[in-house]
Every structure is written in C-alpha cells, then in structure tokens.
Amino acid sequence: MNATALADLSADDLATLLEEQRAAYEELKTRGLKLDLTRGKPSAQQLDLADDLLRLPTTTKDAYGVDVRNYGGLEGLRELREMFADLLWVEPDQVVAGGSSSLTIMRDCLFYLMLFGGVDSERPWGKEEKVRFVCPVPGYDRHFTLLESLGIEMVTVPMHDDGPDVDAVAALVADDPTIKGIWIVPTYANPSGSIVSQDVAARLAAMPTAAPDFKIFWDNAYALHHLTEDEAKSADILTLASAADHPHRPIMFASTSKITYAGAGVAFLAASTANIAWYLGHLGNGSIGPDKVNHLRHVEFFGSPQGVRDHMAKHREIIAPKFAEVDRVLTERLDGRGVATWNTPSGGYFVNLDVVPGTASRVVALAKEAGIALTPAGSSYPYKQDPDDTNIRLAPTMPPLAEVTAAMEAVATCVLLAAAEQASA
Numbered sequence: 572m573n574a575t576a577l578a579d580l581s582a583d584d585l586a587t588l589l590e591e592q593r594a595a596y597e598e599l600k601t602r603g604l605k606l607d608l609t610r611g612k613p614s615a616q617q618l619d620l621a622d623d624l625l626r627l628p629t630t631t632k633d634a635y636g637v638d639v640r641n642y643g644g645l646e647g648l649r650e651l652r653e654m655f656a657d658l659l660w661v662e663p664d665q666v667v668a669g670g671s672s673s674l675t676i677m678r679d680c681l682f683y684l685m686l687f688g689g690v691d692s693e694r695p696w697g698k699e700e701k702v703r704f705v706c707p708v709p710g711y712d713r714h715f716t717l718l719e720s721l722g723i724e725m726v727t728v729p730m731h732d733d734g735p736d737v738d739a740v741a742a743l744v745a746d747d748p749t750i751k752g753i754w755i756v757p758t759y760a761n762p763s764g765s766i767v768s769q770d771v772a773a774r775l776a777a778m779p780t781a782a783p784d785f786k787i788f789w790d791n792a793y794a795l796h797h798l799t800e801d802e803a804k805s806a807d808i809l810t811l812a813s814a815a816d817h818p819h820r821p822i823m824f825a826s827t828s829k830i831t832y833a834g835a836g837v838a839f840l841a842a843s844t845a846n847i848a849w850y851l852g853h854l855g856n857g858s859i860g861p862d863k864v865n866h867l868r869h870v871e872f873f874g875s876p877q878g879v880r881d882h883m884a885k886h887r888e889i890i891a892p893k894f895a896e897v898d899r900v901l902t903e904r905l906d907g908r909g910v911a912t913w914n915t916p917s918g919g920y921f922v923n924l925d926v927v928p929g930t931a932s933r934v935v936a937l938a939k940e941a942g943i944a945l946t947p948a949g950s951s952y953p954y955k956q957d958p959d960d961t962n963i964r965l966a967p968t969m970p971p972l973a974e975v976t977a978a979m980e981a982v983a984t985c986v987l988l989a990a991a992e993q994a995s996a
Contacts, residue, residue, distance in 0.1 A: 573907060574905075574906065574907035574908050575907070575908075576907060576908055576909035577908055577909055577910060577990055577991065577994050578909055578994075579909075580994075585991065585994055585995055586995065588987075588991050589988075589991040589992065589995050592984060592987045592988040592991050593988065595984050595988075596937065596941065596984055596985070596988050599941045599981055599984055600940065600941050600942075602941075602942070603942065604941060604942035604943060604977065604978075604981065605942050606942060606943045606944065606970060606974050606977060606978040606981070607943075607944045607969070607970065608943065608944065608945055608946070608965055608966050608967060608969075608970070608978055608982075609944050609945060609946050609966060610946070610966055610969075611761070611829070611920035611921055611966045611968055611969075612833060612966070612968065612969040613829050613833055613886075613968060613969065614889065614890070614968060614969050614970070614971070616889050617829075617886055617889055617890070617968070618832060618833070620882065620885050620886065621830075621831040621832055621872070621882075623872055624831060624832065624835075624868050624869070624872050627867075627868035627871045627872055628864065628867040628868045628870075628871050629871060630867070633648050633649070633650050633863075633866075633867055633870065634650050635649055635650070637649075637863070639863035639864050639866065639867045640863075640864065642859045642860055643859065643860050644860045644861070644863055645667075645851050645854060645855055645858060645859070645860050645861070646666075646667050646668070646847070646851060647666075647667055647668025647669060647837075647861050647863070647866055648668060648863055648866040648867060648870065649663065650866075650867075650870045651668045651837065651866045651867075651869055651870050652666040652667070652668050652839075654870065654873060654875065654876050654879070655668070655825070655839055655876075655879075656841075657876040658794070658795065658876050658879055658880075659791065659794065659805075659823065659825060659839070659841055660804075660805070660807045660809075660810075661807075661809055661823070661841045664844055664847070665809065665841050665842060665843065665844060665847060666839055666840070666841045666847075667839065667840040667841075667847060667850060667851065668837055668838075668839055668861065668866055669837070669838045669839070669840065669861050670837075670838055670861055670862065671826070671828070671832075671834060671835055671836050671837065671838060671862075671865075672826070672828070672838050673790070673792065673824040673825060673826040673828070673838035673839070673840075674713055674717075675838065676824055676838050676839075676840050677714075677717065677788065677790070677824055678717055679850075679853075679854065680788075680822060680840075680850065681717060681718075681721060681723075682721075683849070683850070683853045684696045684751075684784075684786070685697040685702075685721060687853065688784065689784045689786065689819065689846070689849065690784075690819050690843075690845045690846060690849045691783055691784040691819050692783075692784040693783065693784070696751060699749065699751075700749070701724065701749045702721075702722075702723045702724070702749060702751050703723065703724040703725070703726055703747070703749045703750045703751065704718050704723055704724070704725055704726070704750070704751065704752045704753060704754060705725075705726050705727075705728055705735070705740055705743055705744065705750060705752070705753040705754070706718075706725045706726065706727050706728075706753070706754055706953050707727070707728055707729070707730040707734075707735035707736075707753075707754070707755065707760075708727045708728070708729065708730060708951060708952050708953070709730060709762055709763055709923060709951030709952065709957075709962050709964070710730065710754060710756070710760070710761070710762075710951055710952070711754070711756055711760075711761040711762075711790070711951075712946075712950040712951060712955075714754045714788075714790070715952070715953045715954070715955075718754075718953075719953070719954065723751075724749075725953035725954070726743060726750065727952070727953060728740055728743070730760060730763050730765055731765065732763075732765050732766070733765065733766070733767065733768040733770070733771050734755070734757070734765060734766070734767035734768060734771035734772070734775075735753070735755065735767075735771070735775075737771050737774045737775060737778075740753060740775065740778070741774065741778045741779075744778065744779075744780040744781065744782070744785060745778070745779055745780070745781060746781055747781050747782075748781040748782045749782070750780070750781070750782060750785070751782050751784065751785060751786060752785060752786035752787065752788055753775070753785075753786075753787055753788065754788050754790065755767060755775070755787060755788065755789055755790065756790050756791075756792060756793065757772065757789055757790075757791055757794075757805050757806060757808070758791060758793055758794045758803055758805045758918065758919075759793040759796060759797075759803070759916060759917070759918035759919030759920075760793075760919070761792070761793070761919065761920065761921055761964075762921035762922070762923045762951055762964040762965075763914060763921075763923045764914050764915075764916030764917065764918070764919050764921065764922075764923060766803045766917075766918075767805075767806055768806070769806050771806075772806035772807075772808050772811055773806075773811050773815075775787060775808075776808060776811035776812040776814075776815045776817060776820060776821065777811070777812075777815035777817070784819075785820060786820060786821070786822060787808065787812070787820050787821040787822070788822055788824070789808050789821050789822065789823040789824065790823075790824045790825075791805055791823055791824065791825045792824070792825065792826065792828075792829075793829075793918055793919040793920065794825060795830065795879065795880070795883045796829060796883065796886070796918050796919055796920065797883065797887055797917065797918045798887060798890070798891045798894055798916060798917055798918050798919070799887075799891070799917050799918070801917060802918075803917065803918060808821045808823065809821055809823065809841065809842070809843070812843075813843070818843040818845070819842070819843050819845055819846050821842065822840065822841075822842045822846060823839075823840065823841040823842065824838070824839065824840060824841075825838070825839045825841070826838040826839060827869065829886075829920065830879065830882065830883065830886070831869065831872070835865065836869075837861075837865060837866060837869055890967075890968050892972055893967045893968060893970075893972055893975045894915070894916065894922065894967060896967070896972060896975050896976055896979065897913075897922050897965060897967050897975065897979050898913070898915050898922075900976060900979035900980055900983060901913055901924075901979060901982075901983060904980070904983035904984075904987070905983055905986060905987070908987065908990070910926060910927050910986055910987060910990035911924060911925065911926045911927070911986050911990075912924075912925045913925070913965075920966060920968050921964050921965060921966055922964075922965040922967065923951075923962070923964065923965075924962070924963040924964070924965055924982075924986075925961045925962055925963075926961055926963060926986050926989065926990065927961070927989070927990045927993060928959040928960060928961045929959070929960050929961070929993060930960065930961075930986075930989040930990060930992075930993055931948035931949070931957060931960045931961050931962055931963050932948040932949070932960055933989040933992070933993075934948070934963060934982070934985045934986050934989045935947060935948045935963065937985040937988060937989060938981060938982060938985045941981055941985070942981075943978050943981045943982065943985075945963060945964075945965070945982070946963065946964045946965075946966065948960060948962070948963060949962070950964060951964050965979075965982070967979075
C-alpha cells in the first residue's frame with residue numbers, strides 16, 4: 572500500500588491519522604515493553620563466539636620466547652601486533668597492543684598532548700590560550716564527552732557518505748592555529764555508517780594546517796565489522812600522511828571490543844614510529860606492561876589475520892538480519908510518509924534515523940514512556956545539542972531479533988505520532 576505524506580493530507584485526514592497514532596501508542600504502552608537500543612553492544616550470542624578464550628592460553632610463552640606472566644613488553648606481544656598490523660594495513664613497529672579499551676588510549680593521548688604536547692608541538696596544548704577540535708556530525712558521543720571533559724572546544728562539520736565535508740575542514744584548519752585536531756571514524760562511522768574515501772583521506776592527510784601539530788584521531792573501531800560480503804577497506808591514513816610529509820598527523824585506534832569480549836579484549840594504537848615512541852615514553856611512567864596473558868590468548872584464539880576475518884563473518888551472520896529487520900519495519904511503516912529518513916549501513920553497529928526537525932526529543936520521550944530506551948536525542952552532536960532536534964541513533968545489535976522487531980514497530984509509532992502532533996499544532 573502506498574502511504575501518503577503527511578504534508579499532502581487534508582486537515583480531516585491528518586486529524587484521523589493523529590487519532591489513529593494516539594490509539595496505537597496507548598495500546599503500545601499496555602504491552603509492558605522493556606527494550607533497550609541505547610548503546611552498540613554485542614549480543615550474548617556474539618560474545619559466545621569467543622568463549623574458547625576462557626580455555627586459553629595453552630602455554631606461558633609466545634613464539635618469541637616471552638614469558639607472558641611477567642613484567643615488561645610495554646608495546647604488547649609482537650605476535651599480536653603483527654596480526655593486527657596486517658589487518659590495519661600498517662607495519663608491526665607502528666602498532667601498540669594495550670589493555671581492553673581503545674577509549675582509554677584515546678583519553679591518554681589527549682592527556683599527554685595537553686600536558687606535554689606532541690612530537691611536533693611547540694608547547695603543551697594545555698598552555699595554549701584555546702584548543703579546539705573539528706567534529707564531524709552526527710558523530711560518536713564518547714569522543715565529544717572526552718573533549719568536553721578537558722575543556723577542548725568543538726567545531727562541527729557535516730559528515731557525508733564519503734567522510735567529513737573536507738572543504739569545510741580545510742577552510743577551518745588553514746588559518747586557525749587553535750584547531751588542533753579532528754575526530755574521524757573512517758569505516759562504518761558511528762552513527763552514520765559513512766566510509767571515508769581514499770580521496771577524502773588523502774586531502775585530510777595533506778591539507779595545510781595553521782597548527783603545526785594538528786592531529787587526526789582516526790578511530791577505526793569498526794574496520795572489520797562488515798554487514799555484507801562487500802567489505803569496505805579502510806583508507807591507509809598513515810601511508811597517505813607520510814607521503815604528504817605529515818607523518819605524525821594521524822593516530823589510529825582500534826580494538827577487539829566488538830570482536831571477542833567487549834570488556835576483556837585488546838585495544839591498539841597505530842602511528843608513526845616517532846609517535847609510538849612518544850606514546851610509550853609517557854605510558855611507561857605509569858605502566859610496566861599490558862596484560863600479555865590476554866594478548867597470548869587472543870593470538871592462540873585467532874591463529875592468523877584470516878582467523879580474525881573468519882570470526883567476523885560469524886558476527887555478520889548474527890547481526891545482519893537485525894539490521895535488515897530495522898530497515899524492513901521502518902520501510903513498511905514510514906516509507907512515503909515524509910516523516911523520517913534512515914540509512915542502510917554496510918557495516919558497523921548503528922542505524923542513523925532522522926525524523927521531522929523538532930521532534931527527535933519527543934520521539935525519544937514517547938519511546939521511553941512506552942518502555943523502549945533509545946539513545947537520548949542530541950547525543951550524536953557536541954554538548955548533546957542537535958540544532959535541528961532531528962537525529963536519533965539506533966543500536967540494534969544487542970537485543971534478540973524478535974525484540975528488534977518489537978522495538979522498531981514501537982519506534983515507528985512514536986515517529987508517526989510526534990510528526991502528526993507537530994503537523995496538527
């Protein structure tokens with residue numbers, strides 16, 4: 572059945588639709604739903620895929636004879652670094668394998684830059700009158716929270732299908748030395764699903780910047796998280812930056828948090844060898860080494876880079892149907908109504924839903940009252956302020972498929988009700 576856009580409805584038909592959606596919403600509230608689509612967590616079924624980790628490692632030494640039970644090895648086990656260097660398209664000497672959280676490594680890098688400056692800094696960032704970061708939007712809320720906690724101001728640019736609006740970025744950084752960096756999720760971005768193209772990455776690597784120590788925080792969190800067999804390859808930002816004579820500009824982050832155990836994986840940093848030495852030099856003041864036992868169990872579990880790829884294919888089998896169900900329900904309920912647009916990502920953990928401007932907060936509030944927890948409206952923008960109140964991030968990976976269906980049916984009702992309310996006001 573072809574739906575009619577709300578803008579094309581007569582006053583009587585709009586009133587009828589509003590009453591229908593109010594009735595549907597009241598019925599929805601009687602169901603006693605308790606559904607959560609707030610964060611991109613792996614499901615228990617995905618976590619089960621890695622349970623062999625609990626029986627590993629089978630030895631106490633790695634292939635190079637390192638006793639993983641003892642102190643040392645600040646840079647992490649070489650075997651693991653070699654494995655993920657292959658997956659991230661970098662050299663092993665450009666990789667650090669650390670603890671379980673890449674967010675912690677990002678925070679530490681920001682702390683070190685603020686306190687000490689980078690290898691190419693004239694002074695510590697904290698001694699600058701002002702420090703600002705470019706933030707593509709919609710973007711990752713935890714990135715923004717980190718910057719806000721340090722008093723780093725945020726300047727937004729639009730995120731397009733091929734990455735951030737590179738013309739806008741280039742214009743901002745060319746003449747303003749207070750702009751010290753940019754956040755980028757290059758592959759299956761959170762939440763838009765965008766993939767930074769080779770051309771955009773090359774321009775980011777080469778563009779003139781007023782700040783000599785400008786940094787690209789390249790958070791490759793979803794580099795291996797494909798939803799289709801057409802697997803996107805991340806742009807090789809380290810090589811591009813080195814070729815552009817800005818070798819110290821990018822710092823890449825990645826982890827196995829959504830590959831093995833979300834709370835007990837391994838996080839990685841990749842950068843120029845000078846940046847690696849800079850990072851380890853500061854890290855060594857507060858650490859004698861990472862959990863190398865966990866490193867070795869991951870080496871044994873995967874066996875090879877291809878083992879990681881094969882493991883991620885199992886993840887795809889579990890979560891791809893959930894993303895397909897989000898699209899099916901939204902299409903069935905909202906297509907043609909002129910009340911929402913959404914993406915169909917080819918990887919990552921999120922669906923980006925844009926509703927009628929001015930109604931995102933209302934949709935989230937309606938959903939909450941009906942028992943469906945959504946990420947708060949505005950979370951994908953710095954300071955949690957979406958200027959159009961239009962963006963909602965959906966995270967369908969954790970609930971079972973049946974709950975995804977129920978949640979999306981409920982979200983569709985809330986979107987229609989909020990839109991009809993606004994149109995009738």
